[in-house]
Amino acid sequence: MSQPILMTVDDDPAVSRSVARDLRRRYGRDYRVIRADSGADALDALREIKLRGDSVAAILADYRMPQMDGIVFLEKAMDLFPHARRALLTAYADTDAAIQAINVVDVDHYLLKPWDPPEEKLYPVIDSLVEAWLAVGDRPVEQTKLVGHRYSAPSFRIRDFLARNAVPYRWYSVDDEEGGRILQAAGACETDIPVVVTPGGTVLKQPSGGEIADAVGLSTRPAQDFYDLVVIGGGPAGLGAAVYGASEGLRTVLVERKATGGQAGTSSRIENYLGFPDGVSGAQLTDRARRQAQKFGAEVLTARDVTGLEVRGSSRVVTFGDGSEIAAHSVILASGVTYRALEAEGIEDLTGRGVYYGSAATEAPECQGEHIYIVGGANSAGQAAVFFSRHAADVTLLVRGASLEASMSHYLIEQITAIDNVHVRTHTTVVKAHGSDHLESITVCENGVTETLGTGHLFIFIGAAPRTGWLGEAILRDGHGFIRTGPDLLEDGRRPAGWLLDRDPHYLESSVPGVFVAGDVRSQSVKRVASAVGEGAMAVTLVHRYLEEQ
Incomplete structure (x- = not known):
């Protein structure tokens, strides 16, 4: 050639x-x-x-x-x-x-x-x-095929999983002729959907994320049993930790439940991150960071759910949902946060069928010419509004507070003000979602007055909660579930119960020696991409200090 x-x-x-x-x-x-x-x-x-x-x-x-x-x-x-x-x-x-x-x-x-x-x-x-x-390269891109219902939460979850993991795929509705042909060729029927067909011809019926990851070639199994560092969570903090850990010679493995990037990975455009004066999408930033970590030798495991962490002598042992384990000298918890559920009638039943948490970019083509609503008043909601304004006829931000100034960056507020088809309604909450197979309308309350609005798309950004319940009692957390670290662990100068080392916890160290915390999951952290990346790098420095003490 x-x-x-x-x-x-x-x-x-x-x-x-x-x-x-x-x-x-x-x-x-x-x-x-x-x-x-x-x-x-x-x-x-x-x-x-x-x-x-x-x-x-x-x-x-x-x-x-x-x-x-x-x-x-x-x-x-x-x-x-x-x-x-x-x-x-x-x-x-x-x-x-x-x-x-x-x-x-x-x-x-x-x-x-x-x-x-x-x-x-x-x-x-x-x-x-x-x-x-x-x-x-310039090779024809081999695509995974996905057949499902247009308004189906399981179908949406698989579309989102493939998109966020940068797996080329083509979507077929079961109602389309070609979708029916694929189901027939796969020996499947409507009760089997969603159905995934890999480029190699493997048929997966109602698959889990792990099954899809294995079938399309994503790494899901660790190459070793023991590492210097296990990073749990693939958002900016976890990716930063993986890059710095691997580049400094630590045998590093990063474990992610869904897809690298975390909430930042779903952002349509991040414009205040250092070094990107014209902005960068969360997907682009994530892809570069993941490739950078792998270039230095870090393993990246996808679709692995971590369910336990325990101390066994000098080892820190991480347990997966399937019962398997890996061990390491140290662990960095960078599991981030998940969007809080919107407590309104009908929302849970319609999630994935017109109601979405986060910026579901896979839905952008379906918003063409539509009137859509976004719940939230922070940066993530503002970025989504700017993004969807290029697709939808109208975008309305529903904000519980009196204004955007208290929770959104100034540059985003200026952008939103300048876009003709983006509107802001303050003092407004969603009280009910209506629809049978998919979202058809929402009822909102503005200053005590209710109104029903027709829409097929509602995107929710209403704050976040840490997923830390699996950690057990050894890892101390604050009243909201965020992990306490360093000076925050000291009560009147006293070290936490069970702390046996003759020193105070390092700044990003949890109540278990050798287990460090970075990013949004840490108590009192700054919820910004730049600070998360910085904490990931700083945590690796403290890991080195901890290892030198052993």
Whole structure:
């Protein structure tokens, strides 16, 4: 097979030669470097490459070119090679314009000219592009097939599981002809749905998350029985801990119940995270963090439910729902939180059938032209409102409080104010959800006055509760179930009962030595992505300190 191609496009011949030279110097052994002097010439070359059946790994295009700028060119190039990774070359003066234009095309990076020395400013970016391309390449994407009912909670859970774990899949309604054909070929009937058919032809009827994970190739079983560090929870805090733990030489395994990313992974766009001036989706941030952790050697286990944690001598033993165990010198609890249930009549029965907790991005196409409602007044609700405003005809935020200012970031409030089809109703709560097979309407109460509103979609963001009941009594928690750590464990200077070490607990250490806590599940933590990542990294530093004491 011919070598995959790295293409560079720049109307300045000197720059074009320079970048091609630097690329050949580093990647010439494994990749063919092609350069073009204009977007039109580059498109002609890409068409010929497509006809020959060759593949394109990455394209670097100058932002400011006559006739066809880099954004327009990359948008056209995506039609020919959608899996090729993309980067913009830009002068410092055009940085802001380039960043704003990145929203038009899913550009992976931008590079400032000049990039001297390339070892620091060019090659790390190209390495990242090539690594991401190798994970997908230009091979046809083999898709898992899912057949189910449009308004079915089990079908929705599987769609959400596949989407959040970045498993390519295609959805078929049981009412469609093709869905019926697939069921017939699978030897299944309507009572078996949801039905999952893997690319290899394996048929799963009403499968669990673990069964799906095994069938589609997600890692679910640990490679070892004993580790230096077990991280429980795959949100920003857990991923941060896994990256730093593995990169610093600890044998690290991360265990996640559903999908990496946690609540942040469902966010349509995070705009106040350091290093992403134009924002980043939770899915993108999660994917990069997961690949980064695995690059350093961390294992990532998906669809594994942790049900117990106990001390056995110097080991900390984690028990799974199926009764199996793994042990480690230390544990970081980063299990995050789950959305609190909305206590209103009809909500529980219609969950997954028009009522959703969190930003269910898989439902976005179904919201086209619809009137939808979002319950909540914090950042997650605001991000969802901005996201769904691009799909729905109208989005209404139902806020229990008097305003958004007390709970939502200023930048989000400004965005919401500027979007014509997003509305805010304060002093408003949902008291009932109506519908038989799926949500048809909701009854709300605003300042004591009730009103029934027709809608097929209600998204709920009303605070969060920690899932910590499985920990037992040894791990001390506050009155809301969040885990107490460090100084918060000391009562009048006294260490917690059962603490046998001749020192106070470290800052992020729980009431059990060697068990640390990071992120939202920790009592009095700051509920932000950046602080969660920072706590994950800090917890690893304290793990090292604990291990040195042993």
